[in-house]
Amino acid sequence: MSNDNNSAFEPRIIAFVCNWCTYAGADLTGTSRIKYATNVRIVRFPCTGRIDFLLLLKAFASGADGIIVSGCHPNDCHYTSGNFHARRRWMVFRSLLDTLGIDTRRIRYSWVSAAEGAKWADLVNDTVATIRELGPYNEYKKVADYLGKEAGDE
Amino acid sequence: MNNLTELANKLLGDGTATKVIGYEEAHGKTRPCFCTEAADTGRLVLDERCTNNIAVYLTKPEIVGGHKVAVTATLPVLRTMVQLAMENQLPDGTTAIVSTESGEGLAVLPTVGDMERVVAGTPLDISGKERELRERLKAMSREERWQFWLGEMSRCIKCYACRAACPLCYCTRCIVDNNCPQWIQPWASPLASMEWQISRVMHMAGRCVACGACKQACPMGIPIHLLTLSLAEDIQNEFGVAPGSVMDHGNVLSTFKPGDKEDFIR
Amino acid sequence: MENLHITNGQLAQWLDDMRRDGLRIFAPVAQGGKTDFKFLAEGDTVAEDYVQTAQSAKRIVLPMAEVLFSYRKHGKDIEVANPGTDRFNDTIIWKARPCDARAMRQVAEVFTRDYDDAIFEARRSHTTIVAFSCNTCDDCCFCTSVGGSPGGTEGSDILVTTLTDGGGALVEVLTPKGEGLAAKYLAGAARADGIDKQAHLADVRVLFSADEVRAKLDGAFDSPVWQEQSERCLGCGACAFVCPVCTCFDIQEDAHGARGRRIRCWDSCGFSMFTQHTSGHNPRPTQAARWRQRILHKFSYIPEKLGEAGCTGCGRCSRACPVDMNISEHLKAIAGHE
Amino acid sequence: MSKIGVFICHCGENIGATVDCAKVAEAAASMEGVAFATDYKYMCSDPGQTLIKNAIREHRLDGVVVGACSPRMHEPTFRKACAEAGLNPYLCEIANLREHCSWVHPKGDDTTEKAIEIVHGLVEKVRRNSPLTPIHVPITKKALVIGGGIAGIQAALDIANCGHKVILVEKEPSIGGHMSQLSETFPTLDCSQCILTPRMVEVAQHPNITLYTYAELDSLSGFIGNFEAKIRLKAKSIDESLCTGCGLCTTKCPQKKIPSEFNAGLGRRTAIYVPFPQAVPNKPVIDKEHCTHYRTGKCGVCEKVCPTHAIRFGQEDRIINEQVGAVVVTTGFNVLGTDFFPEYGYGRYADVITGLQFERLASASGPTLGEIRRPSDGKVPEKVVFIACCGSRDPAKGIPYCSKICCMYTAKHAMLYQHKVHGGESYVFYMDIRAGGKNYEEFVRRAIEEDHVNYVRGRVARIYEKEGKLIVKGVDTLLGATPVEIEADMVVLATAGVSNQGSEELAQKLHISYDPYKFFAEAHPKLRPVETNTAGIFVAGACQAPKDIPETVATASGAAAKVAALFSQPDLVREPLVAVVNRSAPPVFSTCVGCFMCQTACPYQAIEREEIKDRSGKVIKVVAKVNPGLCQGCGTCVAFCRSKSIDLQGFSNQQMFAEVEALLETTN
Structure with missing residues (x-):
């Protein structure tokens, strides 16, 4: 993995968030005019329970360097248990990704409530810093671009 | 006439079954076979050479449609049948024929409850060889694991023998055949193969009975069963659900406990 | 064209020299309990002790997936990028089996017979096949039943027959491409003289007559044999994907918003989706119908067109099948079927 | 080919000062499927909405993305505007350019670039939106x-x-x-x-x-x-239409020794009984467990005496x-059993009773007609100890929560005792007094100050009998954990409130x-x-x-x-953002295989089983079906479904997939 020119490297990060807590929390960050890094693009889901693990992989395949997954704190889920289901899914998913050698440090899980505008800003900044440190996820991008590069001249 | 043939004939004779799914000997190995009448049953064998998971046929309408089925079940097959029953996939009235513990005699298990009892009494034992492979994988650094799997996935030809051989991959339409959206690229490439395996293994979470059919089927010899085994081990550690054990309600991923671990969520 | 007799040392040197020269060599290497072709890299050892590779070398001329073209839309304008045919490098397929080399010619028939597939042609023109005769075989081999031989030269540029008495190898230089290679690497080799090639070949038994099979198939469309034989078939694509002759492919659109690629990739008639219509109708709704298609295609339809079976008897499908759908056993049964 | 309209709002300076809105609109105009794009000062204003409506009509738009404030703010506004222009409101999506962009980033190219990408994500999403109609569910009132x-x-x-x-x-x-x-x-x-x-x-x-x-x-x-x-x-074993509730049966029933539930075991009742005189309905039932007729087949006195012949032993x-x-x-609710306080001797000592039993003693309709007499010998107790928090706030032996009502009823009990037994002495052992409520604190103060109830802050360790007295041993923590010993005539335990059986x-x-x-x-x-x-x-x-x-x-x-x-509504109208299990042509019918694991994942029991039958009525397949009346649209089932047979309207797999991809696709 190349860590060269990290100063010029702007991580591309996709945030998968639930509508009721984290999306609203990020709204509050805005309303509070708390500034944070521009690297994150937010995708709104009704609930963390809705977030398919394949969408996370799709983000990496499409060139994301990092991912944020965030929803309601335990017991605060708008749908009572979507976040609990999601939490289990992520536990299992993380363990599988780790077995495969996929860099689980690049997926940041968090609970951010609708009241935690500042936490959202911190989460984004912290994740951007982590990913900047790790560098672009070239390993994965290279594999994603296999047909374009590697196999073309076979 | 051996005992198995006799028993199969009895079940076919008394109407307990109209088709016996079993194993026959061929080319120095065994393979699945199907018997619908007494004249067929002479070829049935049931011993340690029977490694195909023939429960795979229980979800094929072409095979079981219109039949009452008896399966000569090895332990992995029996574990699969119990799991299929949990998932509403075991055809009504399916009977299992198993070797008794001593290995000498045969027993008929007419109900899922009977099958569950045998399965519950025989916890899964993962062989030393698999354990060793997993340990070796665990001892690698993340980068080494990535390179290892990338190399393996590059050899995948996307024939989906792993899917076809797995008795718990019974979806009418597999996710890889869904092109709205195209979840997984349909052509062979390391990424598509990896995404497919991730999907497959996630879909097996808490369901896999660790029979090894996927690995056995792979014409390229890719050790994909290590993925399901590793996940099964993690699930056992995390949720106390052993592979092939009977959950009374739902699935590992369709249920939760409020106290599930969340130290990775910050 | 000439026949050479080289020593074991010369044979090894030949490969070493080509590797040293940086040639792209696609050769059998043992990996993960199987032996399969791969591009030789630093440290790879060419496998010795095996009967057959897991896959054939087909993907050198017909990759599992390849980009035919890519495009990007700008409003109403569409910019198409064609990868062209001038991007291929020379490849040597080392140690293909005679059955594989023969299959390569059949594959070429499909792609060049009534339409010249430029990409295929380009790939093939860059490919040189150095086949090795079979000294051993196994129960799955049946090349002799479909008109082949463990020492057949068809399709190869060079055929090497290693001599079972340890006395080196017979090198048959068969094409100008082969000649070029031999001229460069086997310049000092002795002419072969009085070698009984046949004595060094595996004894592959004839199991059935392809003609008889073809004759039986003519009226077998509605035969119950398909149902009987296919009952245990799981419907995977292993047989088709390891087959050196199968050429079925799918065209896929890899579309992302305004940009996309058109991709050709392998497909298999064993998959239930292979003939699935958008309407939901499937003209081959059962595995029996799909199995019938596989057998009829190889042993009736292709012979009709090419005059020979679409199968070279490599036996890979039988080895790869998870449930022992042994093709020679089935063909034997069809030949003997009333 | 979609015809999407993109409308970028400046929100005055709120977005416009930070994001180059014109540039965003210009970039949007060249996006795949976009037929019209523009920017405007205040998109939510009347003229702004009119602009959108006119564009929908003029360009025959089949989808709209409004780049503005958070959808949590104006999504309904813009969807309504679309509907007024004849576009299905669910074909409108909001790109959050204010809260998630202009307000959190400085003015600059990066911020404008981010705005463009957000819009691009939603354009790709909205291209895959489907028109949806609200769900109407009838109501049985x-x-x-x-x-x-x-x-x-x-x-x-x-x-x-x-x-x-x-x-x-x-x-x-x-x-x-x-x-x-x-x-x-x-x-x-x-x-x-x-x-x-x-x-x-x-x-x-x-x-x-x-x-x-x-x-x-x-x-x-x-x-x-x-x-x-x-x-x-x-089965009540009576014909209610005949029974007049005269009560003759209950007076004649020979089985008279059954502990009365109503009196918390302090009184007795008959086998055919009305629980209490003011019962509604005031007609008896036969307690089959204790009735001699049901137990032995004999008796039948009630049947004989009933003037209207209303007894029905055979009733089922x-x-x-x-x-x-x-x-x-x-x-x-129920009150906690007292068996896990062996040290308090409930059950062993007749005069250790629960609060509910004290209620019956103090009640004018109770077994003592409202006089405070202890159960053992009917004597008026001269000294009564009340123990609060029996089981409550006791994670070790009882329950961790506070039962909330005990502080108040204990004060009431002590007060009632003082009112009824002049010269009596009462003690309340308590942990804290929780008297939050209108006039509650005043009530407790009255018990202490006017009725002279002795409040002792501390726990009772043990109660034992000695020479006809109940010796209550405890500590007074306000006096530095001084041991306290009271010779009581009766002890009342404020047992915890627990859930009903x-x-x-x-x-x-x-x-x-x-x-x-x-x-x-x-x-x-x-x-x-x-x-x-x-x-x-x-x-x-x-x-x-x-x-x-x-x-x-x-x-x-x-x-x-x-x-x-x-x-009050004619029927139930629900947002159509619900999960749907696919249906397709025969012979597949649905790609759902009917594993029903989704049922266990659904927090709302919204997933039902549907039998798909052939023409002769034979069940071909059992598949899942989402009840739109119950589904709340969380999508947990969607992410769980292995065969992707369930999808969530408004957040479908295709929509989310496209949005994620588009957000990462470089637009330049």
């Missing part, structure tokens, strides 16, 4: 109230008074619940029965209320607005079906959740206190947690208001 205590009575009356039919089910022979057992009520000391019994009678006489006593819910199926309840009417339980649109669960089973029948103590869980502890997670099922009173009467009545009225609000 009849409510089922389970439990005829004060909560159930209140809820039933409130709903009935709104003009809706109510079915009230009570498992005991009479309604009234725990409140009917109480003597006086705090903090006013008015007589419990005096305020309760008129309500009971009102229930019995209300034309909109059907009362089933001695009945239990057998099962509940269906969903909001459309439940079907199976109610088991337990009956199950009736009722269609209801809403359910209110008011099954109340069978509440777990009932919750499972109703598919509602419950907490670790088996109290029913509300949908939200603060904002949805009387709703459950199952739409159409409400809870009130002490089945949620121990509650006093005012709170119980308040929640009951709250639940009734929720039911009335539900019933």
Whole structure:
């Protein structure tokens, strides 16, 4: 993995968030005019329970360097248990990704409530810093671009 | 006439079954076979050479449609049948024929409850060889694991023998055949193969009975069963659900406990 | 064209020299309990002790997936990028089996017979096949039943027959491409003289007559044999994907918003989706119908067109099948079927 | 080919000062599928909305992305505008350029670039949106109230008074619940029965209320607005249409030694009995367990004496079906068994009693007709010790929570004792006094200051009998843990309030959740206190947690208001953002394989089984079906479904997939 020119490297990060807590929390960050890094693009889901693990992989395949997954704190889920289901899914998913050698440090899980505008800003900044440190996820991008590069001249 | 043939004939004779799914000997190995009448049953064998998971046929309408089925079940097959029953996939009235513990005699298990009892009494034992492979994988650094799997996935030809051989991959339409959206690229490439395996293994979470059919089927010899085994081990550690054990309600991923671990969520 | 007799040392040197020269060599290497072709890299050892590779070398001329073209839309304008045919490098397929080399010619028939597939042609023109005769075989081999031989030269540029008495190898230089290679690497080799090639070949038994099979198939469309034989078939694509002759492919659109690629990739008639219509109708709704298609295609339809079976008897499908759908056993049964 | 319109709002300076809105609109115009793009100062203003509407009509747009403030702010506004222009409102998506972009980033190219990418993501999403129509669900305007205590009575009356039919089910022979057992009520000391019994009678006489006593819910199926309840009417062994309630049978029944439940075991009743004189309905039932006829086949005295021949020994339980649109669960609470306080000697010493038993002693209708006489010998106790927190706030032996009502009723008990036994001495051992409530603290102060109840802050370690006295050994922590020993004549334990027996089973029948103590869980502890997670099922009173009467009545009225609000609509209109299981042409019918794991993942029991049959009625396949009346649209099932046979309208797999991809696709 190349860590060269990290100063010029702007991580591309996709945030998968639930509508009721984290999306609203990020709204509050805005309303509070708390500034944070521009690297994150937010995708709104009704609930963390809705977030398919394949969408996370799709983000990496499409060139994301990092991912944020965030929803309601335990017991605060708008749908009572979507976040609990999601939490289990992520536990299992993380363990599988780790077995495969996929860099689980690049997926940041968090609970951010609708009241935690500042936490959202911190989460984004912290994740951007982590990913900047790790560098672009070239390993994965290279594999994603296999047909374009590697196999073309076979 | 051996005992198995006799028993199969009895079940076919008394109407307990109209088709016996079993194993026959061929080319120095065994393979699945199907018997619908007494004249067929002479070829049935049931011993340690029977490694195909023939429960795979229980979800094929072409095979079981219109039949009452008896399966000569090895332990992995029996574990699969119990799991299929949990998932509403075991055809009504399916009977299992198993070797008794001593290995000498045969027993008929007419109900899922009977099958569950045998399965519950025989916890899964993962062989030393698999354990060793997993340990070796665990001892690698993340980068080494990535390179290892990338190399393996590059050899995948996307024939989906792993899917076809797995008795718990019974979806009418597999996710890889869904092109709205195209979840997984349909052509062979390391990424598509990896995404497919991730999907497959996630879909097996808490369901896999660790029979090894996927690995056995792979014409390229890719050790994909290590993925399901590793996940099964993690699930056992995390949720106390052993592979092939009977959950009374739902699935590992369709249920939760409020106290599930969340130290990775910050 | 000439026949050479080289020593074991010369044979090894030949490969070493080509590797040293940086040639792209696609050769059998043992990996993960199987032996399969791969591009030789630093440290790879060419496998010795095996009967057959897991896959054939087909993907050198017909990759599992390849980009035919890519495009990007700008409003109403569409910019198409064609990868062209001038991007291929020379490849040597080392140690293909005679059955594989023969299959390569059949594959070429499909792609060049009534339409010249430029990409295929380009790939093939860059490919040189150095086949090795079979000294051993196994129960799955049946090349002799479909008109082949463990020492057949068809399709190869060079055929090497290693001599079972340890006395080196017979090198048959068969094409100008082969000649070029031999001229460069086997310049000092002795002419072969009085070698009984046949004595060094595996004894592959004839199991059935392809003609008889073809004759039986003519009226077998509605035969119950398909149902009987296919009952245990799981419907995977292993047989088709390891087959050196199968050429079925799918065209896929890899579309992302305004940009996309058109991709050709392998497909298999064993998959239930292979003939699935958008309407939901499937003209081959059962595995029996799909199995019938596989057998009829190889042993009736292709012979009709090419005059020979679409199968070279490599036996890979039988080895790869998870449930022992042994093709020679089935063909034997069809030949003997009333 | 889609024709998307993109409308970028400056929001005055809010977006416009940071994001180059014109540039965003220009970039959007060249995006795939975009037919029209523009920017405007205030898109939510009238002229802004008109701009959108005109563009929809003029360019025949089939999708709209508005780049503006958070969708949580103006999504309804813009969707309504689209609808007014003839575009299905669900074909409009909002790109959050204010809260998620301009307000959190400095002015600059990066910020504008981010705005463009956000818009691009939503353009790709909206291209895959489907027109949706709200879901209408019919409502059966009849409510089922389970439990005829004060909560159930209140809820039933409130709903009935709104003009809706109510079915009230009570498992005991009479309604009234725990409140009917109480003597006086705090903090006013008015007589419990005096305020309760008129309500009971009102229930019995209300034309909109059907009362089933001695009945239990057998099962509940269906969903909001459309439940079907199976109610088991337990055999009362009498013909109620003939019985006049004259009471002759109860006086003649030879089986007279059965402990009276109503009197908390301090009195006796007969086998054919009316629980208490003011019972509603005031007709007896035969307790089969104790009746000699049922036990031995002999006796039959009641049958002989009954002037109207209303006794029916052969009667069996009956199950009736009722269609209801809403359910209110008011099954109340219970008091903790005292068996795990062996050191207090309950059960061993007749004069160690529970608070509920004291209520009966103090009640004018009780076994002592309201005189405080101890159970062992009927003597008036001269010294009484009350022990608060028996089991409550005791994670080791009892329950960790506070039972809430004990501090108040203990003060009341001590006060009643002081009022009734002049010269008596009373002690209250307590941990803390929790007297939050209108006039509650004043009430406790009155007990201490005016009625001279001795409050001792400390725990009682042990009670034992010595020479006819109960020796209460404890400590006074306010006096530095000084040991205290009191020779009492009677001890009253304020045992903890716990969930009612069978509440777990009932919750499972109703598919509602419950907490670790088996109290029913509300949908939200603060904002949805009387709703459950199952739409159409409400809870009130002490089945949620121990509650006093005012709170119980308040929640009951709250639940009734929720039911009335539900019933006030012609039918139920729901957002169509629900999950849907695919259906396709035969022979597949649906790609669902019917593993039904989604059922266990659904928090709302919204997934049903549907049998797909051929023309002859033979079941071909059983597949999942989402009940749009129950689904709340969380999408947990969608992410779980292995074959991707379930999708979520408004957040479909195709939409989300496209959005993620587009957000990462470089637009330049």
